[in-house]
Amino acid sequence: MTITTLGSGSSGNGYVLQNETEALIIECGVNYKHAVGALKGNVSKVNGCLVTHSHGDHAGFIKQYAKAFNVYATKGTLEECGIQANTFHYCTTPLFKEFKVGNFVVKAFDTEHDTQEPCGFIIYHEEMGTMLFITDTHHIRYKFNFPINHVFIECNHTDGLVDKSVENGVIPYKVGVRAKATHMSLERCINCLNACDLSKTKNIVLIHISDNNGNSNMFKNKVEMATGKPVYIATKGLVLDLL
Ligand SMILES: [Zn+2]
Ligand SMILES: [Zn+2]
Structure with a gap:
């Protein structure tokens, strides 16, 4: 099993x-043609697409994707996207209840963001084990105390870097306040990872790093030091083997 990053961030x-035979897409915030490219045109193997929340950088192309296969999102996300749940290819994702998308077993949990019913996912497939997918959340209220093989987690900013961006006029004050209130800082990312069972973790991928308030190299080093695990930055085009 491999995972290709089509895009990560705002x-x-x-x-x-x-x-070879199956695929699952997470988020539809980039044009569908990029997903088709990563699939080398083999769209018939796609079992479905999971969406965390309604913001355009995650759900902006939801209608394109839903033309091709089932899209799974919470009722709140679908409503905010102006879509009626459980119509055509739109499937309502329950929270804390496993559901199958082909041979992928998925469970959604709630996150803390400024949209209706945002969520993260625990995804299991026998070829890769368990993956945790967390993005666009102030923090995570849960401890994932079962072995997680692969972690994709938002590491958006530090408060210090946000303050600097505001001071330097790179972002308005209000944007800085929102970033701190709705996205995961390096510190909270590390706290979340430390609350997980990482004994079987093969890789940690940092996603949704802020262009203005992030520092990829520093975040990678800090998370590596805190966890002792290989850490990657999700950049466009990154392909990782999830063995
Ligand atoms: Zn986002
Ligand atoms: Zn968002």
Whole structure:
């Protein structure tokens, strides 16, 4: 199983999990044609697409994707996207209840963001084990105390870097306040990871790093030091083997 990052951050998010015969897409915040490219045109193997929340950088192309296959999101997300739940290819994702998308077993949990019913996902497939997918959340209220093989987690900013961006006039004050209140800082990312069972974790991928208030290299080093695990930055085009 591999995962391809189509995009990560406020300009558009998308990830394609795939093997020879099956695929699962996470987020539809980049144009569908990029997903088709990562799939080398083999769209018939896609079992579905999971969406965390309604913001455009995650759900902006939801209608494109839903033309091709089932899209799974919470009722709140679908409503905010102006879509009636459980119509055509739109499936309502229950929270804390496992559901199957092909051979992928998925469970959604609630996150803390400024949209209706945002969520993260625990995704299991026998070829890759368990993956945790967390983005666009102030913090995570849960401890994932079962072995997690792969972690995709938002590491958006530090408060210090946000303050600097505001001071330097790079972002308005209000944007800085919102970033701190709705996205995961390096500190809270590390706290969340430390509350997880990482004994079987093979890789940690930092996603949704802020262009203005983030520092990829510093975040990678800090998370590596805190966890002792290999850490990657989700950049456009990154392909990782999830063995
Ligand atoms: Zn986002
Ligand atoms: Zn968002």
